[in-house]
Amino acid sequence: MLLKKNNEMISSKSPSQILNVVLISLYDLGHQPLSIASAAALLKEYNCNIEIIELSNLKIAKESIKNAELILLSVPMHTAARMAVKLVPELRKINSDAHISIFGLYALHLQDALDERIIDSAISGEFESSLKVLVEELLTNQKEDDRSINSWISPKISFERQIFLTPSRENLPPLEQYAKMSINNSEKLTGYIETSHGCAHSCPHCPVTAVYQGKFRIVDKKSILKDVDNLIKIGAEHFTFGDPDFFNAPKHSLDIASSIKKKYPHITFDATIKVEHILEHKDLIKKLKDMGFLFIISAFESTNNHVLNKLEKGHLFNDMQLAIDICKSSNLIIKPTWIPFTPWMQFSDYPVLINFIIKNDLMNLISPVQYGIRLLIPKLSTLVSQLNEDGISITYSKEKLTYEWDHLDPNVDILFEEITNLINKDINTEELSTNFFDDIYNLVQSKTNNSMLPYQIINHETVGSTEDWYCCAEPTNRQILSVDSILN
Ligand code: SF4
Structure with missing residues (x-):
């Protein structure tokens, strides 16, 4: 159902008793999408007809889109949200009557898309309760004035504690089609x-x-363990715990890992x-190693304490070295992630970062995309007022779903462009370039009067997902273009 800006119905079709729902997974860092499987479990409770579509299969699923009464797109991260905003107008051309809803962490940032009626609703946080309301409204075909239409004009966020259903993965493509865990030269099917x-x-x-x-x-242990059983049945050999932080509730998370083990x-x-948590729970790091953790991120x-304070990270430069030492002493690999480009960095931070990586022999453990991450500032970020106070001018881009900023030192932005070009060159070769770190090193050295440490890779061990991307990275042109071409 499409609503005008004043909430007046443009069209209202009568949903059948059984709701036809299309669930679209746009991008989930290569994981078999847990959010889609969780939504599918809830929709099954309502006997919905569910079709799950991965972005790459959209073209062949046009018929299902045509027949859908509810189209749900999952946006667990920035890249997916950017893709969703591009894709929805194309879906509308195929089916102008369906209610199109976006759910997931990034749905919160889609107020503009709601205001412009590109989408009909946006659901964030613990999405299940709002999704239930939406499905019930569509199923009962509530009259216009009975429906809580006004409640959909802003993104719905819920923190409601809930009874978790076991994610329904039956209609998802097999694990073989998703990113795997790569360890040196072998690969493991991976459940998320x-x-x-x-x-x-x-x-x-x-x-x-x-x-x-x-x-x-906290997610209920029973539903996780049932999900694990199901994932093992379809071949999972490795599990990625996707919690924003596994040690927010270490007792609970370790209990689950140990039950699985x-x-x-x-x-x-x-x-x-x-x-901060590695330092606080250093005794548990050894336990992780013993339980079969291959690495932690x-x-x-x-490397700049001023930036770390602005980001309120709860750690300083010296703490990062301590964290590495704690992991090393337990023989557990640690893979740091970075936001090297922020408005508060100094140009001189970049060689310090490269030297830190060299000193700790992390060259094989940091993926290329990490070297060029530029701080994203979503619309509702509290950093906006901070940046205004700091005199840094920012402009919001509706298309990019972030504020854009220039660094006060133009050399920083030139370096960013050059690093980005190296990363794109590496991505376009479609195989991990052995020269990538050399290229970065040579570039930085050429700009810093030889202040760089000499380097030699000692640890040749590689471990990580075969989808070497990052949740807070700007999508590449290729990712965005994949949406453009998908339905044509
Ligand atoms: S960046 Fe901070 S708020 Fe976000 S998941 Fe990590 S610790 Fe939590």
Whole structure:
């Protein structure tokens, strides 16, 4: 159903008793999408006819889109949200009557798309309760004045505690079609699960903060373990815990990992843990190694303490070294992630970053995209007022769903462009370039009067997802173009 700006109905078709729903997964870092499987479980409770479509299969699914009464697009991250905004007008051309809803963490940032009626609703946070309301309204074909239409004019965010259903993965493509865990030269089929949603911390740049505002919700153990059983049946050999931070509730998350390990001793894991938590729970790091964690990811972000304070990370430069040392002493690999380009960085931070990577022999553990991450500032970010106070001019781009900013030192932006070109060159070769770090190193050295440490890769171990991307990265042109061409 499409609504005019004044909420007057343009058209109202009578949904059948059984609702036809199309669930579209746009981009989930290559994971088999948990959000889609969770939504499917809820929709099954309402006996909906569900079709799940991966972006790459949209073209062949035009008939299903035509017949849908509800089209749901999952936007767990920035890249997916950018793709959704591009795709929805194309879906409208195929089916102008369907209610088109966007759900997931980034749905919060789609107020413009709601105002312009590009989409009909946006659901964020613990999405299930709002999705239930939406489905019930569509199913009962409530009259215009009975329906809580006004409640859909802004994104709905819920933190409601809920009874979790076991995600329904039957209609999803097999794990073989998704990203795998790559360890040196071997690959493992990978399941993506979460033991919690949200985060106890409130880093102002983080999309989780915008939605959960320092709160988190535990996912019920029973539903996770059932999901794990189902994933093992379809071949999962490794599990990625996608919690924003695995140590927000370490007792709960470790209990789940240990239950999985007990039942399936061959399984391995990875998770994301912030520096502050590594230092706080250093005794648990050894435990992770013993439980079969191959590595942990940790958001180091910057080598500049001023930037770390602006981002309220709760750690400083020296803490990052301590975190590495703690992991090393437990023989657990740590893969730092970075936001090297922020409005508060100094040009001289970049060689410090490269030297830190060299000193800790992290060259093989940091994916190319990490070297060029530029701070994204979504519309509702609390950083907006901070940047205004700091005299940094920012302009909101509706298309890019972020404020754009120039660094006060033009050399920083030139460096950013050059690094981005190297990353794009690396992506376009479609195989990991062995020369990538050389290229970065030579570029930075040429600009910094030889202040760089000499380097030699000692640790040749590589481990990580075969989808080497990052949730807070700007999409590449190729990712955006894939949406343009998909329905034509
Ligand atoms: S950056 Fe990490 S620690 Fe900070 S709010 Fe986001 S998820 Fe939590």
